[in-house]
Amino acid sequence: MAPKSQSSTIGRFIRDRAAYLIVGVLAIGIGIGLSGAYATVVDYTNSLQFCGNTCHEMQQTVYKEYTHSKHFRNQQGVVVACAQCHVPQNNWPGTFGHKVMASFELWNHFVLGESDPAKFEPRRLELAKKVWASFAATNARECKACHKYANMVLDDQRPSVRAQHVDAMKTDENCLDCHKGITHKKFEDDTPKKASPAGGSDFDVQ
Numbered sequence: 103m104a105p106k107s108q109s110s111t112i113g114r115f116i117r118d119r120a121a122y123l124i125v126g127v128l129a130i131g132i133g134i135g136l137s138g139a140y141a142t143v144v145d146y147t148n149s150l151q152f153c154g155n156t157c158h159e160m161q162q163t164v165y166k167e168y169t170h171s172k173h174f175r176n177q178q179g180v181v182v183a184c185a186q187c188h189v190p191q192n193n194w195p196g197t198f199g200h201k202v203m204a205s206f207e208l209w210n211h212f213v214l215g216e217s218d219p220a221k222f223e224p225r226r227l228e229l230a231k232k233v234w235a236s237f238a239a240t241n242a243r244e245c246k247a248c249h250k251y252a253n254m255v256l257d258d259q260r261p262s263v264r265a266q267h268v269d270a271m272k273t274d275e276n277c278l279d280c281h282k283g284i285t286h287k288k289f290e291d292d293t294p295k296k297a298s299p300a301g302g303s304d305f306d307v308q
């Protein structure tokens with residue numbers, strides 16, 4: 103076939119499918135736009151400003167306590183944002199699930215009137231238990247994203263602390279078995295304890 107008629111065949115091929123091409127390109131464009139919008143919402147809702155300072159009930163309670171904790175003020179000036187502990191890191195399906203669940207909190211805030219810290223306070227133990235359960239399920243994945251037993255300079259720790267960590271390291275123990283209430287007010291976990299695994303510890307620090 104002559105080159106001319108070949109190019110017109112290609113031209114016709116493209117013309118016949120132009121609609122599909124346009125739809126395809128538009129769909130890709132919309133997809134990119136939506137992922138950008140989603141990423142922006144995630145970034146914004148993960149920010150310390152949003153998590154701690156948007157709602158009155160958080161500002162007066164968990165946020166205030168957090169600002170007195172070592173994860174906000176410390177010798178090195180490192181700031182650990184709410185989301186670094188509370189939102190699955192580097193895991194978009196996990197983040198998405200968290201955002202969907204967290205949006206139910208808007209119901210509590212706007213409909214049940216929990217924007218009043220006095221109404222929020224009585225629910226805190228119940229919420230803390232949910233957080234403990236989620237850390238138990240991931241074996242404190244978010245804590246361990248920053249703190250690794252293997253990287254602890256055990257010699258710099260007091261002997262009593264070192265002994266706890268040497269033990270905990272053997273079973274890669276959940277940090278919260280011993281470190282509850284370090285960022286927020288401490289609540290007693292009144293859930294009946296399962297029998298401790300051999301070598302496990304019920305030691306609880308303030």
Ligand code: HEC
Binds near residue numbers: 171245247284
């Ligand atoms: C984004 C990193 C990051 C995450 C996530 C994180 N930490 Fe920390 N943590 C730090 C830094 C940095 C310090 C050091 C503060 C200092 O110098 O005293 C610290 C200090 C501590 C301390 C000693 C001070 C104190 O408050 O008693 C404990 C215990 C601790 N973290 C436990 C945890 C636990 C448990 C989790 C998970 C619920 C966690 N951390 C999550 C970075 C992190």
Ligand code: HEC
Binds near residue numbers: 259263270281
């Ligand atoms: C078996 C109990 C136990 C487990 C599990 C445990 N710790 Fe500790 N940890 C302790 C005790 C006890 C202290 C001393 C607390 C104090 O002085 O208030 C301590 C102190 C610390 C300190 C401060 C170090 C210092 O020299 O004062 C950091 C940081 C810390 N733990 C991080 C963690 C992290 C992160 C995890 C999980 C990866 C973890 N711990 C798991 C018992 C434990």
Ligand code: HEC
Binds near residue numbers: 185226234281284
């Ligand atoms: C170092 C990790 C860490 C940081 C940073 C952190 N939290 Fe928490 N948060 C926890 C843990 C662990 C619990 C479970 C209860 C406990 O042990 O204190 C919790 C519990 C909560 C609860 C349940 C109610 C309660 O009082 O326990 C809320 C709400 C909450 N956090 C919000 C926030 C907000 C808002 C911020 C930021 C201003 C924040 N958290 C920062 C680890 C963290």
